[in-house]
Amino acid sequence: MGEKEESNEPQSLNPASNQEEGILDKLEKKAKKYLRGNKTNLKNLRDKKLKGQLEVREKIYGNTAKVAARAEEWLKPSEEGLLEPENPLERTYRIQQSSILPEVDVLSVSKAFDMKLPDLGPYTIRYLSNGRYMLLGGQKGHLAMIDVLKMDCIKEFQVKERVRDVVFLQNDQLFAVAQKKFTYVYNRHGTEIHCLKDNQHPLKLEYLEKHFLLVGTNNFSQLHYQDISTGQVVANYRTGLGPTSVMSSNPYNSIISLGHSGGKLTMWKPTSGKPLITMLCHHGPITAVAYHPSGNLVATAGMDKKVKIWDLRKFESIHSIPGHAQTLDFSQKGLLALANGSRIQVWRDKGDQDFGLYMTHSIPKGYQVGTVKFRPYEDVLGLGHSMGFSSILIPGSGEPNFDSWVANPYETSKQRSKKEVRALLDKLPPESIMLDPGSIGMVRERQRKEKLTKREIEQQMVEAVVEVKSNVEIKNKTKGRNKPSKRAKRKQEEVFNAKKPFLEKQRETKEGPPQKKRRVLLEVAEDLPKSLQRFAKKKPM
């Protein structure tokens, strides 16, 4: 029973040329990722100039992708180290934390710890997006912010109220707490900054980073969007499906998913009062939802003793794990953690969306895990449970290379404030939340009801005329009615008839009501006695 950091490079001793080829292949693969889709097919383009321009463009794109792929080598030097069995009979899920800890470095050892907080539990936890800070929220009003990098408690205080959920806002400076009646916003020193009274009796909170939106569900089965940069309530919708505390946001498109008691999963955006997608996921109430970082997969746990992983592109369950789960979470590298009672399982995509059990862990019996959260940029899984908090090591869960432009665990206060300003400038409007954010900037399909332009009407008319001309069949008539002139006339009539509706349409688009003229006439006539008014001529003005 051993463990080993996996490396993707081939172990066998290949000849140099083979290796080189492999490197080239790899580079190409990477470049393909950076090309962001297939090359445009320009063969059908008739415009030579445009074609030339686009070809040049494509070439530049190709070069850019290659450069990016090459840069990746330096920007992403390390890869996640997963547990790897040495022989086919060995199972990684049999490896216990106790056997991992002696093998890893001192720093990592310090990351696995337990905090016993028996009085004010059960605890919910939340990490900041850069993985540096952690919020602990005890149900009985205990709030604590911890710097997990330095293992330093920044602030710990009591709100003396029921705490249902905690969430970091844009950075470690502010966090929101769903308390008994309202949502409160505190700063890192524990000072209450805001009391958001719009959302009463909040159950669950979620924060959309790019949109500066705080999303909450409440006891009245409402979904509440509030912009925390302006304080504006962006949307407040009734779900009509009962109060729920199962909520998760899609990291790809910021769509909010709610799990309901009817086994339904609904997906929401702030600009639509009806769910975009409703999925029947389970035959019982949904207990937890989590999104894969790619946004394509969603895991749901239901009371029907199943945990399902869905592919949102096909709306199909690609994997079903038997068992209950109170809480689910996907790590940055796609490991799925699920917890039921005192037992925790971690599942891993073995490739081709084939999930297999990766690790298991159990905390002392009787502890009930409330929340599992992977710590970003670290191979750590945090567990908030009824007796406090514990963190365990899950090798290969976190993203090994952080991008300091996206999230920097080691950022200075200056960097932090700069980033905040930048994020505010780059803030996305709530409308930009949609199922396919890739469609932003693309040409939208014309709706049926929209008015046609003049040109389109003309085009349609021409088409209709052509059709009539080709199809027109004039009967042979007798007694001088079959003269060529008459036939021509009939044909013309047919054509005119075909044109008529389009001409009318055109007229409609052109004409406005002729009221103005009339009014002028009336004004002139006002001076005259009523009987003579109708003879009044409009003076040339």
Add this chain to the structure above:
Amino acid sequence: MADSTEKNRKKQKRTKAKAVESTFLSKTRKPEKKGKRKGRDNDQRKRRGGGPRLPNVLRQELGLDAKRNSSSDSDSEGGEDVRDFYELDEEVAQEESGKNRRFDEVENYQYELPDDFEDEEVPSDEGEDDSDKSEGEDQRDKEDGERHLRMLQDITGIPKEAFDGEKKKREEVLLSQADVRSEIVTIHDLLAPLQGMPGYSSLRKRVLQQEKQPMTLQAPLPKSERDKVQRKVSDKFARKEITKWEGVVKRNREAPTLFFEQDQNLGYSTVGAIASGFEPRTEFEKQMAQLRQDPELVEAYKNDGAKMLELNKVSVKDVIDRQNRLAKMRSLLFRHEMKAKRIKKIKSKTYHKIKKKERQKAASAELEMNPEAAKQQAIKQEQKRAEERLTLKHKNSSKWAKRILKRGLDVQDDATRAAIAEQLQKHEELKRKMNSMNNNESSTDEESSDDDDEEEDESKRALKALNKAKEKTAKVLEEGDEAPKKGLFALPFMERGLKKRQEEAYEEARQALEDYDATLNQLQDEGEEGEEETQQNSSAVKMTGKRTFGPAKKPVAQEYNKRKRLDDFGKDSDSEEEDGEFDEPVPQIIEDKNDKTEGVQLGTALLDEEQVMAQHAIFRNLDDMEKAVGPKTSYEVAIFAGDSFRKVRSDSGHSNKATTSSVIHTSKPSHETKETDQSYETDSDTEMVEGFLTTNLITDQKPDYELPSQAELVRRVFAGDDVAAEFERDKLETLNEENPEPEKPALVPGWGQWTHVQKKKGLPDWMVREHEEKKRKRGEALKKRKDAKFDHVIISETINRKAEKLMATSLPFPFTSKEAYEGNMRMPIGPDFNPASALSALNRPEIIKKPGLIIQPIEYEEVDPDETHDQPKRIIQGAKPKQSSKEKSKKGKLSNKLVPKTLGKKVKST
């Protein structure tokens, strides 16, 4: 000479106005021809004050001045006065008519005379018409006609028989009386006194020749045609001028970015470059240079080099081999070159002469026979004329001519003058409007006849020469057939080139041979030469057997191709078969997959995992519960519970009528819902909406139950919730909301129809049809929905107005297809998404220049048309071409010519 040029100019004017050609040619030739009449020329000049009148001039030249004393003298003078007046009028009239003719060219040709035209002198330019007319008139008119004819003859160098057949006879009569009637002077009369003088025989010969040749004047092309030709030529020139910019402009347009830079040429960059331009100036330097170029030293240096070469250790054998090879190649090349040259250049003058004659003859014959060819010829000549008029190539515009004119013609020697005159003549010749093709011939005939003085043995000599030439060509042909089989020429491309050239040469030689034969035969018919030569000829002809190269290989290649194609075809079929083979297993796999997924859903196939679960006993609580209850009882309970629950529901009254009520009576095991799925997918939409109902009815008919599995039991536990049914209902609702069901057609009494009819017939047809149509449309809409395939998903299709502003309403300008636009948009170009090194290329502006830099006007330069211009272009302004660039431009001759030196500009491609 200056006078003559002046004359020419005047003549030109006149010829333009009157559409009479060919006057000045003879004019310019005159001073050479009849130099002895200079004294008279002075006279003529005096008389010509008003403007040169052709007939007059001619008459004088023809020696009619003797008659001037007599009655005709005063007449002519009077006539001259009148003519002067007339000339003015006439010119205007002609011009006007010329203008008019632009509009009806068909009826009124230039060479025809206007009806009301009466003049004794002027129409004489026009030729036959007038002479015909004059026949019936009085003597004076006749004389005029004669004069005119003569004049024509003299101008064109063609016997007057050509102008009129009838006239010919009469003239002969007149000829015999030439001495009697002094008024009619023929060329023969003029020749008579010259008899015995040197050159007389040649002159006479020429005259005779001219008389022999028939002559028809070609009608000048109509104006429109001429204009067309003119336009064509000028268009060609203009196009050339304009299109030369195309490459530059295209390149600049297509380059994604243009850099404009100021030239910062700092001069020589290397020591070597500086040293190469060194020239010895001082004494010391010169001495040093001398030393360096001392042959002994150079020799020594070379020897040293040779030693060093030896050190290089190239094996002797190799070197020798190489040398041999090179020598062989060289000799092969040389020999081939020589051969090619010989074929190309058959220098026999006689051969050329005869060939030329032949060609002309054929051409003239064709001209006479074939109006099409005549037209072609006319067009060709017109084109040449237009070109000449455009370029003025022969109008003393060359550097040489200018220099000579600048110095003064009088100072020059005769040869130069002659050369200048010749050039001018050529210019005139080319510029002149087309009339006769035979003028040129006459001049060539002059030359040719000058060469051989004796006419008697001409034919003999021609025969001999012909035979000789023929033999030679035959020989060459024979030799030319050998193709080298080794060395450089064995290379395929060389072979091809050789073959081509050989074939050309061969063709030429063969042509020549044929020509020889033809001429020989002709000559033999005429003369009575021996048959030996003909035998020789025939043998020569036989000897020139034609060997064939080339095409023999072709069929093989074709066959190969065919076979290959066949192979391909076979392969294709093979591959198709393979495809078929591949195709078959695919569905199996899919089925397998289906099975798997089913298994997954049912949770039966995951026994091992279940075991694992059991080991850890995480998920115990529910399992325990189930076990405690036991299978049978729970199943019954579930059935009962479900039914009762549903009944309650139905009582509570969902107003969704039959469909929902029928739902209520069913319990739905999983596999049965599967069935509904299938029907959902396959059946039409109307059924799809109600598919729920029908399939459930089917399930009702299934009475027998089997022992439920564990998973099913779990499902049964939650059967009370009946989540699926609820979801179905929800989906139906949303479907109805987004695609509302059409209202059932209802009858409003008294509307639309007569009451009794309505009652009898039920709903009117149109209502039913409308309803059907609506239903159909709804069905289609439902089918098109994204969630039509999934029974567990509802995808809202309401349009979000707020998000629409983030999309483009129509394609932005340069794009014509959505696909291209979206493809172009897919790539982010911001600094957050791209490495810094690639970023600049992604959003580089179209033009980059430093502030303050003035962009100079575009300059011409050679551009390779095949070059792709997708690279950013660097344009360096004001750069002087460096040494290296000069050398380059020397290689490309064209570029050197076309780029003006002052505008030298260098463009680097990066």
